[in-house]
Amino acid sequence: xxxxxxxxxxxxxxxxxxxxxxxxGVYEREQAKRRPIVIDVExxxxxxxxxxxxxxxxxxxxxxxxxxxxxxxxxxxRRFRLVETICSELADILAVLPGLRALKVAVTKPQPLxxxxxxxxxxxxxxxxxxxxPAVRASEKSCP
Numbered sequence: 001x002x003x004x005x006x007x008x009x010x011x012x013x014x015x016x017x018x019x020x021x022x023x024x025g026v027y028e029r030e031q032a033k034r035r036p037i038v039i040d041v042e043x044x045x046x047x048x049x050x051x052x053x054x055x056x057x058x059x060x061x062x063x064x065x066x067x068x069x070x071x072x073x074x075x076x077x078r079r080f081r082l083v084e085t086i087c088s089e090l091a092d093i094l095a096v097l098p099g100l101r102a103l104k105v106a107v108t109k110p111q112p113l114x115x116x117x118x119x120x121x122x123x124x125x126x127x128x129x130x131x132x133x134p135a136v137r138a139s140e141k142s143c144p
Contacts, residue, residue: 005126010044010101015066022074024109026081037074037086037109041066041094044102061097069093083107087121095125102126 018041021034043061048054073090080086091105106122 005101007044007102009047011047011060013043013045013061013063015041015043015063018067018070020070020074022086023077023079024081024083024086031079035109037083037107039070039086039090039108040106041090042104043094043097043100045099046101059099061099065097066094083109083119083121084123087123091123091125095127100127 018039019036020039021036023031023034024037025031025035041063043063043066045061048059070090073093074080074086087105087107090107091103094100094103094105097103102124104122104124106120108118108120110118112119
């Protein structure tokens, strides 16, 4: 079992309740019109030491970029069959943001079935420590 990175020295930045309409579903009736989904993103960024705090955007992650990435991925005419696809692709896109130690993406599809209020899919990514390299798939790490 691979150990998770220590995130105790990180800011945890939540970008919550990003609501956007998209084409999502495995059935033809679901693909007939856009339906709302809700996306939550947790970003883990190393907290700078007291001597290196500068109150500058360059010292953290610009969460406007998170919302823009969501809009680019699902806001167009692309049609998705699975919530898992949106979740995984968005996590891969966001994993290249500079300064990230870890991130979690959650996608909620409201009212997928008459007796289910929602379905929520979550995935973690742990960008390489050196230089913000390629993302590591959650299946290659232990999940918290």
